[in-house]
Amino acid sequence: MKVLxxxxxxxxxxxxxxxxxxxxxxxxxxxxxxxxxxxxVEGDDEGIGDVVKKALETKPPLDIINDALVAGMSxxxxxxxxxxxxxxxxxxxxxxxxxxxxxxxxxxxxxxxxKAPVVTHTAEGDIHDIGQVxxxxxxxxxxxxxxxxxxxxxxxxxxxxxxxxxxVMVTGTALMTTTMTAFPKIAHQLKxxxxxxxxxxxxxxxxxxxxxxFELGVWGKEASQAPGMAEDALVGESWESMRSKWNG
Amino acid sequence: xxxxxxxxxxxxxxxxxxxxxxxxxSTVTYEQMEKVQAFWPEGHLKGETMAxxxxxxxxxxxxxAVRVPFCQTFExxxxxxTYKPGANLEAGEGIPGxxxxxxxxxxxxPVFPDDFLSRGNIPELLKAVRILKKEVxxxxxxxxxxxxxxxxxxxxxxxxxxxxxxxxxxxxxRLFLDVGEKAGTALAKALIDAGADIICCEDMTASPExxxxxxxxxxxxxxxxxxxDAISVPxxxxxxxxxxxxxxxxxxxxxxxxxxxxxxxxxxxRNKCGSNIILLGGVDTATTLFMKDAATVQAxxxxxxxxxxxxxxxxxxxxxxxxxxxxxxxxxxxxxH
Numbered sequence: 150m151k152v153l154x155x156x157x158x159x160x161x162x163x164x165x166x167x168x169x170x171x172x173x174x175x176x177x178x179x180x181x182x183x184x185x186x187x188x189x190v191e192g193d194d195e196g197i198g199d200v201v202k203k204a205l206e207t208k209p210p211l212d213i214i215n216d217a218l219v220a221g222m223s224x225x226x227x228x229x230x231x232x233x234x235x236x237x238x239x240x241x242x243x244x245x246x247x248x249x250x251x252x253x254x255x256x257x258x259x260x261x262x263x264k265a266p267v268v269t270h271t272a273e274g275d276i277h278d279i280g281q282v283x284x285x286x287x288x289x290x291x292x293x294x295x296x297x298x299x300x301x302x303x304x305x306x307x308x309x310x311x312x313x314x315x316x317v318m319v320t321g322t323a324l325m326t327t328t329m330t331a332f333p334k335i336a337h338q339l340k341x342x343x344x345x346x347x348x349x350x351x352x353x354x355x356x357x358x359x360x361x362x363f364e365l366g367v368w369g370k371e372a373s374q375a376p377g378m379a380e381d382a383l384v385g386e387s388w389e390s391m392r393s394k395w396n397g
Numbered sequence: 398x399x400x401x402x403x404x405x406x407x408x409x410x411x412x413x414x415x416x417x418x419x420x421x422x423s424t425v426t427y428e429q430m431e432k433v434q435a436f437w438p439e440g441h442l443k444g445e446t447m448a449x450x451x452x453x454x455x456x457x458x459x460x461x462a463v464r465v466p467f468c469q470t471f472e473x474x475x476x477x478x479t480y481k482p483g484a485n486l487e488a489g490e491g492i493p494g495x496x497x498x499x500x501x502x503x504x505x506x507p508v509f510p511d512d513f514l515s516r517g518n519i520p521e522l523l524k525a526v527r528i529l530k531k532e533v534x535x536x537x538x539x540x541x542x543x544x545x546x547x548x549x550x551x552x553x554x555x556x557x558x559x560x561x562x563x564x565x566x567x568x569x570x571r572l573f574l575d576v577g578e579k580a581g582t583a584l585a586k587a588l589i590d591a592g593a594d595i596i597c598c599e600d601m602t603a604s605p606e607x608x609x610x611x612x613x614x615x616x617x618x619x620x621x622x623x624x625x626d627a628i629s630v631p632x633x634x635x636x637x638x639x640x641x642x643x644x645x646x647x648x649x650x651x652x653x654x655x656x657x658x659x660x661x662x663x664x665x666x667r668n669k670c671g672s673n674i675i676l677l678g679g680v681d682t683a684t685t686l687f688m689k690d691a692a693t694v695q696a697x698x699x700x701x702x703x704x705x706x707x708x709x710x711x712x713x714x715x716x717x718x719x720x721x722x723x724x725x726x727x728x729x730x731x732x733x734h
Contacts, residue, residue, distance in 0.1 A: 192564065235609035237560040244561075274484035274491050279556060279607065300497075325492070325716075328484070353638075354683040354716070 189221030192241025210253035222290035243286030263294035418731035419462035444524025473552035475516035530592025541593035545600025549577030625651035
């Protein structure tokens with residue numbers, strides 16, 4: 150008969166899976182790159198600088214970006230989607246990734262090549278750019294250049310940024326029903342300016358019926374959809390075809 | 398039974414003549430403002446207008462309670478945050494908030510001021526409660542809102558900094574949670590003195606949609622318990638979003654009523670918190686109450702009641718652009734239960 154020596158697992162609570170901290174998968178077989186990815190996964194924006202600097206002595210900056218920093222952030226994104234990670238962890242990991250990318254770009258002497266710009270903003274009147282923070286992190290991790298307008302952004306500023314940066318996609322986040330009324334105005338002005346850019350809208354108060362009620366609008370159900378949508382926009386899909394793919 | 402008897406029956410675990418229906422959060426809408434000829438921004442700033450708008454919940458909609466205030470700025474502004482008036486939107490005046498940048502950094506030592514209750518706009522809020530007590534206090538329960546410790550701390554530090562601190566420096570948050578708790582408790586006591594029958598604590602930032610459940614358990618729960626211990630009247634705890642990951646601890650705070658959004662699992666809440674906790678909820682304020690028609694609202698309410706909701710309510714603060722018909726539809730459902 151097997152005698153149980155350790156009773157600790159009997160009392161482990163399987164109904165609370167929110168204390169997972171060691172569920173992260175290995176993202177690189179290279180020990181140096183894996184070490185950097187670990188700092189991203191653990192959201193250590195203070196410690197990551199030194200390990201990235203050390204790695205830059207032996208590794209090309211672009212490998213560090215793609216195979217450690219971005220790969221680590223993708224793992225964070227997976228943990229978040231699975232419910233093992235919560236928002237604070239995603240924000241901290243995103244910060245750590247940004248510290249690392251900045252050091253690599255410094256070493257390259259130029260910014261890393263990005264796929265295309267995406268303009269992101271949180272609606273006028275909404276001061277919590279929480280959802281947008283995640284969208285920014287995921288788009289950056291997937292190689293897009295994020296033009297981050299921040300929170301509480303007036304309609305005109307969003308339109309002006311689109312005229313200036315010619316993004317493949319623009320996103321709007323709103324937590325409150327009172328602020329999402331800015332979205333159709335933005336869509337209207339973009340259209341009038343001849344910029345038929347897919348305008349992905351999401352956030353607490355925003356629902357599908359509302360967003361598909363105006364031209365250019367594509368409803369973003371989850372922040373995690375943002376990179377996939379941006380890839381579609383990058384290959385030239387119209388807002389109509391994106392809407393029929395992602396909504397309805 | 399009048400509204401007060403109906404609500405008190407539920408609180409006393411007795412059978413009411415029918416299910417009560419009211420909002421734990423703000424239920425003011427532009428249409429109600431027109432009806433009672435009291436508007437924003439005055440409704441946020443002046444006690445008389447605030448009381449007039451709150452009464453519309455009972456006189457225009459038929460809700461079984463009246464509720465003030467209509468925003469979450471009172472404690473934070475009294476603690477040093479800058480008041481940000483509601484944006485002037487196409488549909489009408491918006492809801493006030495807190496101006497950024499926030500007044501504190503994590504390394505600061507926040508202080509709870511002695512003259513807290515005379516600061517900012519708190520005197521007008523207390524005046525509104527006194528007016529409500531005089532006007533409808535005999536028949537209609539008065540709900541007065543306070544903001545939870547974690548959410549006040551979030552206003553003092555900013556949302557992103559406080560979220561980061563939950564993992565990087567949770568102990569540094571205790572000073573801010575302590576001040577947040579003191580502020581809400583002091584306000585609650587003054588509101589009760591002014592005539593409030595029920596205190597509703599809104600703690601939006603403590604939602605698992607923002608912080609990890611373990612942060613709620615290890616940090617916020619202690620302050621929420623302390624606060625509710627000190628409040629002598631029945632208490633509603635409202636935390637936005639899907640609270641399944643923390644609902645068992647919400648049940649340990651000492652709250653009499655948990656206010657749940659439909660995203661949260663009411664059956665799970667019952668299961669985790671036992672039969673004594675009263676569950677309040679109904680339909681999603683954005684996707685259903687604001688966007689859909691009365692029939693959809695009624696179907697949503699029936700579903701929530703089937704899940705164990707005992708007081709019918711909008712899931713969160715009502716969007717001011719919501720039509721009266723949809724709110725009336727909720728009351729109709731309550732009348733049939």
